[in-house]
Amino acid sequence: MGINRRNFIKLAGITAAVGVGGKKIMGELVDDTTGLPVVDTAQKASPLKAKRWAMVIDLKKCREKQGCTACINACHAVHNVPDLGNPKDEVKWIWKEDFEGAFPSADHKYLEEEIRNSHALVFCNHCDNPPCVRVCPTQATWRRKADGIVMMDMHRCIGCRYCVVACPYGSRSFNWRDPKPFIKEINPDYPTRMRGVVEKCNFCEERLDRGKMPACVEACPEKALVFGDLEDADSEVRKLLREHYTIRRKPSLGTNPEIYYIV
């Protein structure tokens, strides 16, 4: 008699496994950003590892190139972030926030105008003590112990948006509608999302796995974004933190954000 339930599930499992595998094989042949086949050895590079990933952003360099959106474009292209064209339903992983919005406690009326009118690059802070992780009822978001990245399983998320409510930085986006028709060019190397799930910056964990730096870091023409291991005293991020005065977003909340800004 036809297929019984057990066999069907087995078969479905095999099909799915083959499907996923196939995509991965394809992924290794196709470049993230361009979608073109690549024949470089970087693909085979060993994963980038750290005890605590963190980023230092030099807003001075950022200000020198007003209107530059290279990092945003790169990130959104790599991760299939849709452009919905309206602020209500907007999905974004990284964006430019006005200075006051990004650093409400650092802002005052007589602040150097150049800074006051500037924009700060903001995205998920990959907090050491993330409120979003605490509130998630399904553990669809969690802090990876090995390197501190706040991860997101978009296949487990039920879309309750409690994490969106709990994030003090507005870093999380919900898919209010099917994003696929709004993606300019789908990157086959990274999954697209369905309506009804939350997403956010993942520090390019999928690229780190393949030995690549985050897309935004790689794309910045000014090298204003520096990514590295906070636990490694010799890392470039630690060097920058030693040499410059840096601030973080809303440090008083105790979330311990791991994005540092040179203002």
Next chain:
Amino acid sequence: MIEKALTGSKQYWGWVGLLLILIGIGFLTYLRQFNNGMYITGLGRDVPWGLYIAQFTFLVGVAASAVMVVLPYYLHNYKDFAKMTVLGEFLAIGSVIMCLLFVFVDIGNPIRILNMPLNPTPSSLLFWDMIVLSGYLFLNVLISQVTFSAERKGIKPPGWIKPFIIISIPWAVSIHTVTAFLYNGLAARPFWLTAILAPRFLASAFAAGPAFLVLICFLLKRFANYDVGEKALAKLGEIITYAMAINVFFVLLELFTALYSDIPEHLHHFEYLYLGIGDANFLVPWMWTSAVLSVVSLVLLLVPKFRANKGLFLLACITVIGSLWIEKGMGMVITGFVPSPLGKVVEYIPTLPEIMIVIGIWSVGFLVLTVFYKVAMAVRHQIGYK
């Protein structure tokens, strides 16, 4: 027993028919949301929770308020509530069902809802809310079922039900406390970051819930010839008066803290609530209506002469419900998001589909209550309760 709900007057069927139509419209609208996504609501990136969660919050209170009749009747043996206790328990059941539906329609990916019980997460208050709400539903179904069928057979309820009744009392407090914790443990939202939220929720619940019960009693007297007795209603009136007065006191405490401390991130929310920020003033007329209604209700409730007047007492109950529905629903939930953590003032205005879904769910609740009360009345008339 349920067959008793299948016979009734034209009026009864007219009411049931109306509810079924509203449920149908709500359901079809929900299918639209289910198939297209929640962008058909007024919710968005800056205000991710709105009308649905507001109804949920309000109704958890109505559900919890059953304790206000259960406690005097079972713990203090207050006999005057004999005819009312089961009405309160049924109200709790209907309200919890509505609560669960409101959470369900607010979820972006409802087919994955089982991920919640499958991945129990004690750090999430939503997890605890699921536990306490479903537990409360179970307790009230069990207790009302056992006590009511005993009553029907003319025997005393079995002794083993007593512990469940006792547990249901703190459990009622827990559902509303956990619901307050859902909000007030978030560093991101200064408006909710206040320890008085849970007590305030309970006070408003113990005003709005019994006020609902009073309305139900009046309707049952009028349409089902079922009288809970003057004394019971008067006692409920006292409970409502205390609870409403305490609630208004708590709201004033919140206002004092925000206004006197003058901390902008606390103040801005109240500014949005009562004055509006720039063009963003959708809630302002609602909040002032709520404030006026609460003053009116307090005057009517506090003056014994007014409260003794049946018409004025009814009006008091309606103003209590109206005031709290606004204050605790829309006012409390939406204002937590305006301004946003990035200081943006983005207004939320519910859309028609959203409102239709809300009406649909309220209709489900009313239908559940109608059927329960119909059965209860029929049985009680049969066994000679008058």
